[in-house]
Amino acid sequence: MGYAWNWSVLLSATPSGETTFLGWLLAGLQWTLGLSLAAWLVALIIGTLFGVLRTVPNRWLRGVATTYVEIFRNVPLLVQLFIWYFVLPELLPSTWGSAIKQSDPLMQQFIAAWLCLFCFTGARVCEQVRGGIESLPGGQRNAALALGLTLPQTYRQVLLPMAFRIIVPPLTSEFLNIFKNSAVASTIGLIELSRQAQQLVDYTAQPYEAFIAVTLLYALINVVVMLAMRWVEATTRFPGFVGGR
Amino acid sequence: MIVYDKVSKWYGSFQVLTECSTQVRRGEVVVICGPSGSGKSTLIKCANGLEPFQAGEITVDGISVGAPGTNLPKLRSRIGMVFQHFELFPHLSIMANLTIAQVKVLGRRPDEAAEKGLQLLDRVGLRALADKHPGQLSGGQQQRVAIARALAMDPICMLFDEPTSALDPEMINEVLDVMVELAREGMTMMCVSHEMGFARKVAHRVIFMDQGRIVEDAPTEEFFGAPRSERAQQFLSKILRH
Amino acid sequence: MYEFDWSSIPGALPILAKGMSVTLELTLTAIAVGIVWGALLAMARLSGKPWLSWPAATYVNVFRAIPLVMVILWFYLIVPALLQQLLHVQASTDIRMASALVAFSLFESAYYAEIIRAGIQSVPKGQVAAAQALGMPYAQVMRWVVLPQALRNMTPLLLTQAIILFQDTSLVYVIGLADFFGAAYKVGDRDGRLVELLLFAGLIYFVICYAVSWLVKNLQRKSVA
Numbered sequence: 001m002g003y004a005w006n007w008s009v010l011l012s013a014t015p016s017g018e019t020t021f022l023g024w025l026l027a028g029l030q031w032t033l034g035l036s037l038a039a040w041l042v043a044l045i046i047g048t049l050f051g052v053l054r055t056v057p058n059r060w061l062r063g064v065a066t067t068y069v070e071i072f073r074n075v076p077l078l079v080q081l082f083i084w085y086f087v088l089p090e091l092l093p094s095t096w097g098s099a100i101k102q103s104d105p106l107m108q109q110f111i112a113a114w115l116c117l118f119c120f121t122g123a124r125v126c127e128q129v130r131g132g133i134e135s136l137p138g139g140q141r142n143a144a145l146a147l148g149l150t151l152p153q154t155y156r157q158v159l160l161p162m163a164f165r166i167i168v169p170p171l172t173s174e175f176l177n178i179f180k181n182s183a184v185a186s187t188i189g190l191i192e193l194s195r196q197a198q199q200l201v202d203y204t205a206q207p208y209e210a211f212i213a214v215t216l217l218y219a220l221i222n223v224v225v226m227l228a229m230r231w232v233e234a235t236t237r238f239p240g241f242v243g244g245r
Numbered sequence: 246m247i248v249y250d251k252v253s254k255w256y257g258s259f260q261v262l263t264e265c266s267t268q269v270r271r272g273e274v275v276v277i278c279g280p281s282g283s284g285k286s287t288l289i290k291c292a293n294g295l296e297p298f299q300a301g302e303i304t305v306d307g308i309s310v311g312a313p314g315t316n317l318p319k320l321r322s323r324i325g326m327v328f329q330h331f332e333l334f335p336h337l338s339i340m341a342n343l344t345i346a347q348v349k350v351l352g353r354r355p356d357e358a359a360e361k362g363l364q365l366l367d368r369v370g371l372r373a374l375a376d377k378h379p380g381q382l383s384g385g386q387q388q389r390v391a392i393a394r395a396l397a398m399d400p401i402c403m404l405f406d407e408p409t410s411a412l413d414p415e416m417i418n419e420v421l422d423v424m425v426e427l428a429r430e431g432m433t434m435m436c437v438s439h440e441m442g443f444a445r446k447v448a449h450r451v452i453f454m455d456q457g458r459i460v461e462d463a464p465t466e467e468f469f470g471a472p473r474s475e476r477a478q479q480f481l482s483k484i485l486r487h
Numbered sequence: 488m489y490e491f492d493w494s495s496i497p498g499a500l501p502i503l504a505k506g507m508s509v510t511l512e513l514t515l516t517a518i519a520v521g522i523v524w525g526a527l528l529a530m531a532r533l534s535g536k537p538w539l540s541w542p543a544a545t546y547v548n549v550f551r552a553i554p555l556v557m558v559i560l561w562f563y564l565i566v567p568a569l570l571q572q573l574l575h576v577q578a579s580t581d582i583r584m585a586s587a588l589v590a591f592s593l594f595e596s597a598y599y600a601e602i603i604r605a606g607i608q609s610v611p612k613g614q615v616a617a618a619q620a621l622g623m624p625y626a627q628v629m630r631w632v633v634l635p636q637a638l639r640n641m642t643p644l645l646l647t648q649a650i651i652l653f654q655d656t657s658l659v660y661v662i663g664l665a666d667f668f669g670a671a672y673k674v675g676d677r678d679g680r681l682v683e684l685l686l687f688a689g690l691i692y693f694v695i696c697y698a699v700s701w702l703v704k705n706l707q708r709k710s711v712a
């Protein structure tokens with residue numbers, strides 16, 4: 001096709017001279033990993049919390065959790081991100097707002113992207129947790145209650161341990177999604193992996209090398225996450241368990 | 246021990262229980278039978294508050310189940326219950342199934358609880374399986390463990406909801422044997438069951454339900470000898486023909 | 488406290504409507520191409536012939552590994568070159584829409600392929616055996632027994648994916664295409680009313696997606712009953 005391949009470009013120095021283009025990519029990778037992992041941690045916590053709330057007997061608590069899920073599921077990720085980044089500082093009391101605007105821009109971008117990703121992913125985790133709990137035979141809850149366990153104990157000791165084992169596969173794909181979704185942070189200027197790839201193209205005019213390299217890095221993340229989740233699945237398996245759906 | 250006083254319950258506009266009144270005295274064994282959907286499970290689940298009811302009153306050992314101030318977990322910990330589908334906790338070993346509520350609810354020490362658990366496993370003849378998980382046991386074994394789990398709480402009475410109806414025929418007797426022994430020891434028992442042989446052998450009274458009502462509530466010999474209601478006669482003839 | 492001023496929205500409605508038509512065009516095209524191409528990929532993966540299943544699996548896994556933002560950008564970069572070479576289109580024509588259509592169609596096919604594959608696999612093997620026992624050849628087994636059941640099983644997922652796709656089209660923002668979100672952003676930026684327009688855009692997306700998923704849920708309930 002008349003395209004001049006030049007893989008050595010990855011190892012040549014950047015205009016600032018401090019590092020190579022590959023170094024840029026790796027720096028971007030760090031932001032992608034940091035952002036995604038930080039958001040995943042919180043998403044798991046609030047997803048579990050709201051997922052439990054969606055299955056409790058109290059109608060008001062269920063309503064709160066449903067509202068959360070519907071809002072964050074039905075607005076595009078990009079719109080959510082822009083609202084966190086551009087709208088939130090305006091709506092806060094003006095002293096807070098200006099404090100935010102004067103803070104380090106990188107911090108602003110990171111925090112907006114982090115809030116956005118964990119709220120968005122939390123809603124998805126919530127639905128998985130709810131699905132997991134609902135897929136358990138109804139008798140399990142009754143059996144635990146009949147033994148005198150309180151409702152929180154029933155969730156903690158009986159329902160959640162089983163639900164989590166069942167939902168490892170769908171949780172794995174949510175975990176993978178959060179890395180991919182973190183790429184939207186490039187639209188507000190956070191220099192994560194995919195943004196670095198764009199820079200590379202701009203500076204080197206070698207789009208294929210840049211994109212192949214980045215694709216490989218994302219694929220690497222995928223492989224590591226899948227191995228990690230497989231390990232989780234294996235270590236939490238118990239005899240007689242027929243896993244997954 | 247367990248007193249039902251005009252208990253009624255609705256699912257929306259559908260009435261599942263209509264003014265059910267009966268009582269189970271200390272040491273008494275009562276078997277409940279009736280066609281599918283007649284409300285047997287619902288009736289028995291009301292006794293430990295697993296199902297709420299809208300009218301009437303149930304007291305267990307003098308404590309009102311439906312009263313708003315009742316500490317349900319505490320009450321339930323004193324009432325043993327055995328389910329149709331065993332409902333052992335699949336992620337826990339057999340021993341952990343037996344000890345979890347002893348530790349978490351009664352606050353027993355883990356070693357104390359384990360000792361009690363072993364004792365009861367011995368009693369149902371399954372000591373060797375303590376370290377297995379429920380998925381590795383046959384249905385009959387699981388149900389015996391479930392009975393042991395309920396007994397580990399030192400209950401004042403036991404509720405059984407069709408404990409043998411999910412079992413293969415050859416396993417039914419191993420579970421019934423445990424129940425018969427329990428009945429002979431004087432445990433207060435309320436059993437939903439269609440095992441009429443079991444009822445004849447140990448029940449003091451038989452209750453027959455139809456369409457949410459207690460249609461017949463009679464001493465065992467009387468029930469099998471000359472059931473008063475036509476529905477009960479039909480039901481019995483259908484069951485006993487097999 | 489921030490003072491809202493919604494006055495720039497009424498005048499911008501024609502622009503926003505035009506944006507929405509771009510959004511819908513992208514969504515519907517990607518659904519149509521995605522399902523057809525996705526079904527072919529799914530069957531290739533299930534064919535049991537390595538020379539078919541391997542390329543299909545690679546295609547699906549690569550697209551599912553990379554972020555959509557990158558795919559959109561990448562196609563924006565390579566599609567012009569391809570068009571120039573293949574069709575001799577002038578480099579100066581606006582190819583943003585064309586590249587977005589291609590990117591979304593190819594990207595979504597990977598996701599649809601997985602949904603369709605899972606749908607086919609969800610039909611119990613006993614069903615195939617029973618149909619074969621009745622003397623049906625493979626094509627009939629597929630046509631009359633497997634696919635109807637698979638379709639019923641996967642319809643909710645196909646529709647859910649369509650809603651996700653509808654939301655994801657907002658990402659064409661990165662190549663400056665004025666879809667609904669792009670139009671809203673541009674108007675907000677122009678009038679200095681970004682806050683109002685972003686909230687407005689979010690609300691519209693919410694209403695549409697909520698309504699559609701509600702419909703899907705009800706249709707499902709009706710078809711089950």
Ligand SMILES: Nc1ncnc2c1ncn2[C@@H]1O[C@H](COP(=O)(O)OP(=O)(O)OP(=O)(O)O)[C@@H](O)[C@H]1O
Binds near residue numbers: 282
């Ligand atoms: N959650 C529910 N919502 C609405 N109706 C219910 C619910 N649970 C049970 N029912 C209805 O209440 C009636 C009584 O149910 P119950 O389970 O007590 O019957 P049963 O006598 O135990 O029957 P079986 O022998 O089949 O176990 C049935 O007609 C059933 O359809």
Ligand SMILES: [Mg+2]
Binds near residue numbers: 285286287407
């Ligand atoms: Mg029942």
